[in-house]
Amino acid sequence: MAIPVIGLFVYPNINPFHFSIPHIIFNIKIDDKLLFDLKIFSIDGQPVKTDQSIMIIPDGGIELMKESDLIIIPGWDDFNRKPEQLLIQELNWAYQTGIRIVGLCYGTYALAYAGLLDHKKAATHWMAEQDFSERFPQVHLDRDALYVEDQRVVTSAGTGAALDCCLYLVREIYNAQIANKVSRVMVIPPHREGGQAQFIEQPVAKSSQDAQINLLLDFLRKNLALQHNIEDLAERVNMTRRTFTRHFKKATGMTLVNWLNTERIRLSCELLETTNLSIEKITELSGFNNTVSFRKNFREKYGTSPQAWRKSFGITSNNTQPYLT
Structure with a gap:
């Protein structure tokens, strides 16, 4: 082909x-x-x-x-x-x-x-x-x-x-x-969260607090299956809730809830496309509370269901280029 x-x-x-x-x-x-x-x-x-x-x-x-x-x-x-x-x-x-x-x-x-x-x-x-x-x-x-x-x-x-x-x-x-x-x-991330807002006023994090947020993002990406709340994460980086909220938004251009949701949807897409795991298991690994919540968030993001996404882009999809198999 x-x-x-x-x-x-x-x-x-x-x-x-x-x-x-x-x-x-x-x-x-x-x-x-x-x-x-x-x-x-x-x-x-x-x-x-x-x-x-x-x-x-x-x-x-x-x-x-x-x-x-x-x-x-x-x-x-x-x-x-x-x-x-x-x-x-x-x-x-x-x-x-x-x-x-x-x-x-x-x-x-x-x-x-x-x-x-x-x-x-x-x-x-x-x-x-x-x-x-x-x-x-x-x-x-x-x-x-x-x-x-x-x-x-x-x-x-x-x-x-x-x-x-x-x-x-x-x-x-x-x-x-x-x-x-x-x-x-x-040697670049497959997807960057947030928009241009995070780059306009301060392209490089200059404070130690912003550096802590960057380290925290790595931790969260590795632990999306866990449930996180602002109080615990603020304590993890030795900040008050208000300070943490401000620095997180400055570093990512997003709220914690929106950032987590975006990363979980991104991970779910990758799992749908590259594995044969069940929807229930993908829900668990992506950190959604239940399949109803997962399907709702997925449809709001992409206007389709996880099953339809897998059918279109999964490893057994007809859309997968045979040239690369």
Whole structure:
């Protein structure tokens, strides 16, 4: 079976880091097999110079979009610059034919200029949110999301969030097991909780209390099956309840309850996709009180049941790529 084809667009003055993230993720081999067929393309197929005077030699021109299963616009060099009319036309053609379109970081601007985000949810770097909202009031900008998908158009926040977004795409195309393998190769977490809010004012935890919270998060991830309450956790890190609540929200962008629920749902997805454990056992290992609560939370998150999720993404699913078995 042919592996998915990824079309990665390059343009003059592209930021090398914006280019390198999807280039690395979609070039990774698992068990000595490529997951994707990555095609780099420019408007005319000619080499382009990055903003650091590095030359990128593409595989071809814009015609490669027609061979792609997914198209990525990695960043954008100038908020005031509209994409070439040819690129706008081809992006709209690709979207209408069912191809998934991705804008990483400021690449959201290119998709918005092309009209692909009209009346859809989108994300971009928090530093551009005011400018973006003024230029594109018809787009529903999520100011906190690390990445958003709405009707086959995927957008991400800053350059770091592009990694989260690309891992999300690997998981969507394959499954959690493959995405986790890719994350281990990259030495990054398969999923980050919280949104951009945790990075805007204080990207790096500077106090010893924040460092304690980070250690606590590792403990909680390893003990999701246990029940936790704020008082016990606050005592564990030698804080008052009020101080603990404040520092936890600052470190994660979420309340303790929401963070635990998100991590438990994430773990349950992994267990559904990679094991044959019963729903009752997954409920127990994920830390939910009972299967009714588990099913309710799962449906609220994904709009489907755990059984349906396993049928779609589990190790015995027809959607699992035989190429990787």
